[in-house]
Amino acid sequence: MSALAETMAGSRPRTPAARAVAALNHSVVHVFLALVAVIWLVPTLGLLVTSYRPRSDIQATGWWDIVDLRLTLENYRLVLDSQGMLHAFMNTVFIAVPSTLLPLAICSLAAYAFSWVRFPFRDTLFLIVVTFLLVPVQVAFIPLLTLFRDVLPDLDLTGGFVAIWLAHTAFALPFGIFLLRNIFITLPPDMIEAARLDGASDWRVFRQIVIPVSVPAIAAYGIFQFLWVWNDLLMALVFVQDNKNFPMTRAIQNLLSQYGTEWHLLAAGAFLLMVVPLIVFFSLQRYFVQGLLAGSIK
Amino acid sequence: MGLAPTPAVPQERPIRASTKAARRARGPEKPNYGSAILFLLPAGVLLIVFLLYPTLYTILLSFNRGRNGVFGTWVGLDNYTRLFSDPDFLNLGTFPPSGALWNNVLWIIFYTSTVIALGLVISVIAARVRYEALIKAVVFVPMAIAATALAVIWKFVYAPDVNIGLLNALLSVFAISPISWLGDQAVVNAALIAVGVWGSVGFATVILSAAVKSIPNEIIESARVEGASERAVFFRIIIPMVSLPISVLAVTLIVNVIKLFDLIYVMTAGGPGTASRVIAFTMYQQAFQAGQYGYGSAVAVVMLIVLIPIIVFNVRRFRTQAVT
Numbered sequence: 244m245s246a247l248a249e250t251m252a253g254s255r256p257r258t259p260a261a262r263a264v265a266a267l268n269h270s271v272v273h274v275f276l277a278l279v280a281v282i283w284l285v286p287t288l289g290l291l292v293t294s295y296r297p298r299s300d301i302q303a304t305g306w307w308d309i310v311d312l313r314l315t316l317e318n319y320r321l322v323l324d325s326q327g328m329l330h331a332f333m334n335t336v337f338i339a340v341p342s343t344l345l346p347l348a349i350c351s352l353a354a355y356a357f358s359w360v361r362f363p364f365r366d367t368l369f370l371i372v373v374t375f376l377l378v379p380v381q382v383a384f385i386p387l388l389t390l391f392r393d394v395l396p397d398l399d400l401t402g403g404f405v406a407i408w409l410a411h412t413a414f415a416l417p418f419g420i421f422l423l424r425n426i427f428i429t430l431p432p433d434m435i436e437a438a439r440l441d442g443a444s445d446w447r448v449f450r451q452i453v454i455p456v457s458v459p460a461i462a463a464y465g466i467f468q469f470l471w472v473w474n475d476l477l478m479a480l481v482f483v484q485d486n487k488n489f490p491m492t493r494a495i496q497n498l499l500s501q502y503g504t505e506w507h508l509l510a511a512g513a514f515l516l517m518v519v520p521l522i523v524f525f526s527l528q529r530y531f532v533q534g535l536l537a538g539s540i541k
Numbered sequence: 542m543g544l545a546p547t548p549a550v551p552q553e554r555p556i557r558a559s560t561k562a563a564r565r566a567r568g569p570e571k572p573n574y575g576s577a578i579l580f581l582l583p584a585g586v587l588l589i590v591f592l593l594y595p596t597l598y599t600i601l602l603s604f605n606r607g608r609n610g611v612f613g614t615w616v617g618l619d620n621y622t623r624l625f626s627d628p629d630f631l632n633l634g635t636f637p638p639s640g641a642l643w644n645n646v647l648w649i650i651f652y653t654s655t656v657i658a659l660g661l662v663i664s665v666i667a668a669r670v671r672y673e674a675l676i677k678a679v680v681f682v683p684m685a686i687a688a689t690a691l692a693v694i695w696k697f698v699y700a701p702d703v704n705i706g707l708l709n710a711l712l713s714v715f716a717i718s719p720i721s722w723l724g725d726q727a728v729v730n731a732a733l734i735a736v737g738v739w740g741s742v743g744f745a746t747v748i749l750s751a752a753v754k755s756i757p758n759e760i761i762e763s764a765r766v767e768g769a770s771e772r773a774v775f776f777r778i779i780i781p782m783v784s785l786p787i788s789v790l791a792v793t794l795i796v797n798v799i800k801l802f803d804l805i806y807v808m809t810a811g812g813p814g815t816a817s818r819v820i821a822f823t824m825y826q827q828a829f830q831a832g833q834y835g836y837g838s839a840v841a842v843v844m845l846i847v848l849i850p851i852i853v854f855n856v857r858r859f860r861t862q863a864v865t
Contacts, residue, residue: 356580386598389610413591474687513693
């Protein structure tokens with residue numbers, strides 16, 4: 244029970260008239276919240292139902308027409324198979340996994356240095372990293388593509404996955420370092436001091452103390468980063484240039500520009516894109532919300 | 542709406558509370574160069590190659606014709622003067638004004654205020670019922686899914702065909718003829734902002750719900766005992782007491798608006814015509830579709846300039862905390 248609700252219960256009105264007013268207020272509350280739930284569920288539900296309806300039915304009647312509802316898995320078969328969404332799904336996995344693990348590793352290392360290693364200009368350097376928190380990725384696109392094309396043409400970075408792995412990793416660093424440093428620095432200094440007095444190197448302190456005790460926070464950040472990459476379209480547009488490597492977001496964008504009104508394909512495609520984030524959301528909700536909110540609330 | 546919750550404001554308490562203690566016993570007194578270099582090397586290389594160097598390059602390129610993304614003819618402020626005289630970017634000559642930058646202003650005004658207002662109302666009202674967590678989860682779900690998926694969901698709701706689009710089907714019940722939500726210059730921005738609001742209210746609800754709950758019980762209770770109406774409690778107590786989280790949230794949402802791209806690109810590609818372009822879309826379109834790299838760089842620099850006040854604010858705020 245929430246604090247506010249308890250307060251309400253504590254000051255329950257006593258006269259019958261006041262009680263009637265309170266009951267009315269309460270039904271207004273339920274109606275309002277029901278309306279909120281409908282507005283936030285129905286659009287997604289409509290697309291979900293559509294993804295299981297045969298193409299001819301979709302063209303003939305609205306999805307809300309449930310009188311003669313027929314369901315099929317044909318749309319998913321079509322989109323996965325002949326529209327190549329299965330391949331795109333694998334590409335998304337192949338982009339998202341390294342683009343999550345690399346930043347986790349690199350940010351943890353840097354965050355450790357910024358919190359527990361002593362060196363000159365540490366705070367200045369950290370402030371420079373913080374400065375890059377809000378720098379829009381757009382300022383990096385043209386120089387990076389030029390760099391990949393003119394200086395490293397033989398590596399063909401944008402033809403494979405390396406360009407997008409590195410780009411996602413680099414652009415994740417300011418936030419990741421900032422977040423993890425703020426977590427590492429809250430660890431009790433005595434714990435680290437004791438390990439150092441026992442002769443532990445920085446690497447051992449990092450591996451055997453700092454990382455193990457920070458696992459929940461690192462996991463929350465990892466989930467956030469994974470979903471960020473999974474859902475990304477802009478970076479894939481810029482850094483993935485071979486269409487056999489396109490992730491799902493780009494595949495759906497292509498479906499949309501090719502067959503803008505083929506809703507049986509679009510609906511099934513969109514749900515394939517949504518299914519992993521939804522599973523993550525419902526199974527790891529606490530971590531997920533934590534990770535998502537980490538930087539923005541006190 | 543798959544937006545990154547931009548880390549607009551550093552977490553306050555942990556830093557302040559810990560810095561002093563940490564300073565007392567932060568490793569050995571002597572600098573440890575070896576460890577510092579080893580631990581910072583991967584991040585340092587990536588930050589320099591992928592952020593620092595490109596940012597400087599883009600700033601310089603915005604003063605150049607920049608054909609093919611390499612330095613050629615220097616043109617001074619030409620890219621900027623062309624940009625600000627381009628009616629597709631900013632047109633203050635008509636009423637109402639139009640252009641990509643103006644659309645960002647519309648987004649900032651209407652998206653930010655609506656998200657905050659709805660988030661606050663939902664969080665306060667949901668706190669009165671037992672299924673509060675459920676409501677918050679339902680409203681929060683759009684935050685988990687890609688803007689691309691959000692775009693498909695809402696293109697479907699907005700479809701002009703009354704047998705497909707839910708919204709026009711509802712209108713047809715009242716004998717109103719279908720509206721082309723995404724094809725009409727007059728309504729397209731409102732339709733897109735509505736989708737943005739739908740996607741972000743959950744974020745605001747979760748943040749504001751935590752803030753509202755941190756208001757001490759006694760304050761609200763004593764106001765009620767003194768006979769304050771629910772309205773007075775909401776406007777005179779709750780809103781002033783969560784004004785800090787609200788301003789933090791507003792900054793985050795504004796940053797989101799300036800970076801807004803995926804939703805526009807998938808839903809309308811800036812159309813009809815150029816009616817729904819936003820600044821991040823213009824940057825992509827000019828640089829990668831029109832091949833105007835110098836001009837595209839100028840747009841990217843404008844994005845950066847718009848964000849600079851917020852960056853400075855953050856760094857200042859952070860520095861005062863770190864150096865206590």
